[in-house]
Amino acid sequence: MFDRHLISGIIFIVSLCFSLVSMDTCPGAGTPGLPGIPGLPGRDGRDRIKGDNGDPGIPLKPDSASMKGEKGDPGVFGSPGKRGRPGEAGDKGLPGPPGEPGDQGEFGDTTSLLQSAFSVSRLTRNPPEPHIPIRFSKNITLINSHFNNEGKFVCEISGYYYFVFHASSYDKNLCVILMVDGKKFATFCDHHKIQKSQQAPSGGLAVHLKQNQNVWLQTNSYNGMFAGDTGDSIFSGFLIHAH
Incomplete structure (x- = not known):
């Protein structure tokens, strides 16, 4: 209401000035007046009623809805998971092809290793003690030292051996046992008969031995073994075939 009166007042003053100019009573170039006092602020406008909802937008085209987007960047690798339980053992595979022949080995002297x-x-007139290995005092032949001082042959090479002994007795019965x-x-x-000096028959046999088996001669209570000018007592053995 106040705005309307102010505008009407301004229009009236302007009209009056034009009238005076026409009547040569209004000066042509007067001094500008001071600015007017600012008007009072107007009141807030009234609340309006909310308008109706707008029309729905244009729907997406069917073709564009099925279009696949561009491939994204690969994600960051995750931490390794826990180790699973071991699976059951699989079936045995088929045998592989035979390997290539190896290089030829160096020539070696195997004859000395397979000899025994x-x-x-x-060499004593004293009879041996019964039930223990007979001791022999002289080595006639000894290859690879498989016969020891205790009167025993110790097998170092498994195989077939032949052992033979020849014993002499004097004035006593004699039994020689291969152990x-x-x-x-x-x-x-x-067994003793009439002569004081007599020779016991020789004996020999082939034996299969494994490594570390021992062979020796011994007597029982018939231990009249003798060595001297009239006879010797000898024990021999050798490897027939290594196996």
């Missing part, structure tokens, strides 16, 4: 032989004699690891393999005896 001994021949020993007993293998404490077991009797053969017994040869000669």
Whole structure:
């Protein structure tokens, strides 16, 4: 309401000035007046009623809805998971093809490694003690030292061996027993008759031995073994075939 009166007042003053100019009573170039006092602020406008909803937008085209977007960048690798339980053992595979032949080995001297032989004699008139290995004091032949000082042959090469002994007795009965690891393999005896000096028959046999088995001769209570000018007592053995 106040705005309307102010505008009407301004229009009236302007009209009056034009009238005076026409009547030569209004000066042509007067001094500008001072600015007017600012008017009072107007009141807030009234609340309006909310308008209706707008029309719905244009729907997406069917073709554009099925278009696949561009491939995205690969994500960051995750941390490794826990180790799973071991699976069941699979079936045995088929045998592989035979390998290529290896290089030829160097030539070696195998003959000395596969040899074993001994021949020993007993040079005493005293009879041996019964039920223990007979000691022999002289080595006639000794290859690879497989016969020891205890009167035993110790097998170092598994295979077949031949052992033979020849014993002399004097004025006593004599039984010579071939032992293998404490077991009797053969017994040869000669009993005293008339002559004081007599020779016991020789004995020999082939034996299959394994490594570290022992072979020796021993007597029982008939232990009249003798060595002297009239006869010798000899024990021999050798490897027939390594196996």
